[in-house]
Amino acid sequence: MSFISKLCMIFYFIMGCTTGDYHINTDKVVLVSIDGLRPEFYLSGKYPTPTLQQLAREGRAYKALIPVFPTLTYPNHTSIITGERPSTHGIISNTIFDVKKGPTSEWYWDHKYIQVKTISDILEEKGYKTASIHWPVTLNANITYLMPEIFPVKGYYTDSPWELVRKFDTSDIVDEINEKMNLKEFHNQEESDFWATQAAIYLLKEKKPKLTLLHLTNLDKIQHQYGRESDRLNDGLKVMDQKIFELKKSMPKGTCLIIVGDHGFKNYNKIININKLFYNKGWIELDENNELKSWKVIAHKGGAQAAIYLNDKNIKNDVVNLLIESQDIGYNYISRNKLNTLGSYPGALAAISSRDGFSIGDKIKDEILINLSEIKGQHGHFISEDIKSGLIFSNCTNKYLPSTPEVENTEVFKVLKNILLP
Numbered sequence: 001m002s003f004i005s006k007l008c009m010i011f012y013f014i015m016g017c018t019t020g021d022y023h024i025n026t027d028k029v030v031l032v033s034i035d036g037l038r039p040e041f042y043l044s045g046k047y048p049t050p051t052l053q054q055l056a057r058e059g060r061a062y063k064a065l066i067p068v069f070p071t072l073t074y075p076n077h078t079s080i081i082t083g084e085r086p087s088t089h090g091i092i093s094n095t096i097f098d099v100k101k102g103p104t105s106e107w108y109w110d111h112k113y114i115q116v117k118t119i120s121d122i123l124e125e126k127g128y129k130t131a132s133i134h135w136p137v138t139l140n141a142n143i144t145y146l147m148p149e150i151f152p153v154k155g156y157y158t159d160s161p162w163e164l165v166r167k168f169d170t171s172d173i174v175d176e177i178n179e180k181m182n183l184k185e186f187h188n189q190e191e192s193d194f195w196a197t198q199a200a201i202y203l204l205k206e207k208k209p210k211l212t213l214l215h216l217t218n219l220d221k222i223q224h225q226y227g228r229e230s231d232r233l234n235d236g237l238k239v240m241d242q243k244i245f246e247l248k249k250s251m252p253k254g255t256c257l258i259i260v261g262d263h264g265f266k267n268y269n270k271i272i273n274i275n276k277l278f279y280n281k282g283w284i285e286l287d288e289n290n291e292l293k294s295w296k297v298i299a300h301k302g303g304a305q306a307a308i309y310l311n312d313k314n315i316k317n318d319v320v321n322l323l324i325e326s327q328d329i330g331y332n333y334i335s336r337n338k339l340n341t342l343g344s345y346p347g348a349l350a351a352i353s354s355r356d357g358f359s360i361g362d363k364i365k366d367e368i369l370i371n372l373s374e375i376k377g378q379h380g381h382f383i384s385e386d387i388k389s390g391l392i393f394s395n396c397t398n399k400y401l402p403s404t405p406e407v408e409n410t411e412v413f414k415v416l417k418n419i420l421l422p
């Protein structure tokens, strides 16, 4: 290790660092999102991530990538590729709130919901080829080699994720990749990450897209199930690190690799069914099948937070007072004014974010507070240290990279634009 590398090991976590060639010029980008990436995975040295740690040492790594609120997967992936906050880009949560029907389980799968141009929209309009594998909110997007993230949800799609991605790909690329790379269909997130990485390797070699978006999801699943620290997490990190190693090895010369995450994680073992508060007041009515019949106010939850939507202006003050008075159940109230400064939840009255140890549930008739027998992991909360994510640039044009120790995730878009369209 060079002297500069050693110096950087000491300083990169405070200020970011560059040890490589100061005149790197790159005109292609591979943007890899590791869902649930926490900066300590590459900063602390205690995780089995030799590749990530090497990329961080030799490239430029940051103390944190700051997500947008809510710290959910879809709003944050969209902020990274548009440079905008949710109220501007339109992906305000993972799932859609319908002003008539109330909370739905339909995800923002479709690109049509994004109200601004993404980096791939801009590149495709200029005639460049782009590729996207399992990136959120890309269904029906104008992407030359598209394999959207899509999965079965009752009432919307019934096919398996594998059948869905084949159905909605472009250029028949899924079958081509399977044949040429000798791959099989995937059945779970671990297999899906393997498939997606092999697909990226094939595309980089054979199709040479200007921009490749790749979303890896298994570490998110593991942290949801087992919390922030577990043997399963270390196993998952080892496998993921190997994937990044293979991907990096396959990258053509002049390609910049950007590793981002969408959010961190917090542990919890208690669930707050916030709508029960409103039900008890008579503000939510259920029918004989316990389905939603009518509501004057309702919470639309996602992860460990919820947006509060009002249908009856007459109870506005009562709702606000009730939510503020009840915070000690285990959440913090986020006012409309605060949401405006965050660029979050246009149309909502307010939001709530779980305190440490809590998450939000969607049961209306159950108990308000449910105790779990084991620790689990969640995200979605208001921004705090645990919930921040990570960012590494490797082999990217240095002059465009942020120089602060922490970076808002909307800034990644500017870097993408500068590198790809200087």
Ligand SMILES: [Zn+2]
Residues within 6 Å of the ligand: 035, 036, 072, 073, 220, 262, 263
């Ligand atoms: Zn996520």
